[in-house]
Amino acid sequence: MSSIPMTDEECRLASEALSDQLDRYANLIVRKGCAIREGQELAIFAPVERADFSRRLVSSAYSAGAGHVTVIWGDDDVTRLTYENVETSYFENTPSWKIEQLNSLAEEGAAFLFLEGSDPNMLRGIDPAKPATAARARNTQCLSFRDGMDFGHNVWCIAGVPVTAWAEQVFPELSSNEAVYRLWLAILETSRAAGEDPESAWETHNASFEKTKRFLNTHHFDALHYVSQNGTDLTVGLPAAHVWEGGAGRTQDGTVFFPNIPTEEVFTSPDRMRADGMVYSAMPLIHQGNVIRDFWIRFEGGRVVDFDAVQGREVLRHVIETDENSCRLGECALISKNTPIRQSEILFYDTLYDENASCHLALGMGFPECLEGGVEFNKEELLSKGVNQSAAHVDFMIGTDDMDIMGIGADGSETPVFVNGQWAWE
Numbered sequence: 001m002s003s004i005p006m007t008d009e010e011c012r013l014a015s016e017a018l019s020d021q022l023d024r025y026a027n028l029i030v031r032k033g034c035a036i037r038e039g040q041e042l043a044i045f046a047p048v049e050r051a052d053f054s055r056r057l058v059s060s061a062y063s064a065g066a067g068h069v070t071v072i073w074g075d076d077d078v079t080r081l082t083y084e085n086v087e088t089s090y091f092e093n094t095p096s097w098k099i100e101q102l103n104s105l106a107e108e109g110a111a112f113l114f115l116e117g118s119d120p121n122m123l124r125g126i127d128p129a130k131p132a133t134a135a136r137a138r139n140t141q142c143l144s145f146r147d148g149m150d151f152g153h154n155v156w157c158i159a160g161v162p163v164t165a166w167a168e169q170v171f172p173e174l175s176s177n178e179a180v181y182r183l184w185l186a187i188l189e190t191s192r193a194a195g196e197d198p199e200s201a202w203e204t205h206n207a208s209f210e211k212t213k214r215f216l217n218t219h220h221f222d223a224l225h226y227v228s229q230n231g232t233d234l235t236v237g238l239p240a241a242h243v244w245e246g247g248a249g250r251t252q253d254g255t256v257f258f259p260n261i262p263t264e265e266v267f268t269s270p271d272r273m274r275a276d277g278m279v280y281s282a283m284p285l286i287h288q289g290n291v292i293r294d295f296w297i298r299f300e301g302g303r304v305v306d307f308d309a310v311q312g313r314e315v316l317r318h319v320i321e322t323d324e325n326s327c328r329l330g331e332c333a334l335i336s337k338n339t340p341i342r343q344s345e346i347l348f349y350d351t352l353y354d355e356n357a358s359c360h361l362a363l364g365m366g367f368p369e370c371l372e373g374g375v376e377f378n379k380e381e382l383l384s385k386g387v388n389q390s391a392a393h394v395d396f397m398i399g400t401d402d403m404d405i406m407g408i409g410a411d412g413s414e415t416p417v418f419v420n421g422q423w424a425w426e
Contacts, residue, residue: 011177033157041110106148119165123289139391209247221407237274239386267333269366331362359399364392
């Protein structure tokens with residue numbers, strides 16, 4: 001990055017010059033991320049500050065054959081005002097109109113696009129019980145909406161867009177206009193959308209996952225043992241019928257889509273009853289507008305038994321106590337340090353990006369597709385086979401540059417998976 005600040009006029013001209021690239025990014029999101037089909041509904045959840053880019057998405061969706069596009073706007077300031085002025089009890093129930101809106105979209109086969117872009121400190125000082133209660137209500141009361149994505153009935157995609165407060169957090173030394181411009185560049189680069197043909201680039205990127213998944217699925221480890229010099233020493237068990245996934249997702253009707261843009265991870269759902277040891281965070285966790293920093297979690301028998309954080313401990317407590325199973329793991333994801341996001345040396349303060357720079361775990365909901373035949377099982381059957389069920393799913397980053405991960409076979413044999421923060425064969 002140049003040490004000479006850009007003037008506002010230079011920022012305006014540079015941003016205008018990105019127009020064609022932003023159109024290509026919009027097309028990538030709509031056509032590859034959401035895999036829009038002829039006549040299909042697309043629901044876009046978007047920050048109102050990025051109405052300009054949202055219009056590009058709507059245009060792209062109709063060009064791709066969408067039957068109708070619904071845009072559901074969000075605004076950080078309004079969200080904060082709501083939590084400041086409304087009692088916690090209000091959030092215990094999702095309004096009936098919102099339930100009808102989300103469930104009806106899901107039941108009609110809509111694809112869901114979530115534009116990630118918000119102030120990392122949006123809810124600093126707000127009682128964390130309020131957003132936690134609202135999230136729990138939405139995830140338990142909007143069942144068609146939640147289950148449609150969890151069980152492969154609906155396509156969904158999360159992609160990033162810059163907003164001013166987020167850009168200022170990532171680039172505090174820059175003016176607001178330059179920070180937004182630089183964040184656009186970083187989003188395009190790390191999303192493999194900075195070239196002339198992002199859609200072809202993503203086909204190539206998707207193919208790169210196959211070797212890694214083949215290695216993991218062939219070895220079929222019984223457990224993974226994580227060790228790093230910051231104190232992490234954690235063993236995570238894997239279900240007998242677990243499957244490693246990564247790159248493109250697939251709905252039950254066979255539609256291929258990309259849930260996350262960007263993505264660098266291969267992942268599976270661990271055995272909810274088998275996690276033992278200590279794990280330390282490698283990066284801050286941004287959760288519902290709050291920062292959780294420098295934290296550790298101790299597991300016994302798959303359950304969180306102790307934890308602490310230098311910042312955001314109460315927010316972390318609400319994550320762990322969302323419901324009876326949010327204290328157990330639903331995901332373990334492996335990401336080499338040799339990725340565009342990690343190599344950018346940018347701390348994004350946003351989980352979509354930061355989780356793709358670091359191996360991570362997730363508390364809460366597991367993935368049915370990460371178990372052989374899992375999408376055909378009900379929640380009780382998934383629980384019995386080790387796949388966690390919860391209203392929460394919160395990723396936290398644990399991968400350090402010195403992390404070693406050993407795959408442990410059912411016979412006790414050990415195979416290096418990660419050495420010094422990268423795949424053993426890199």
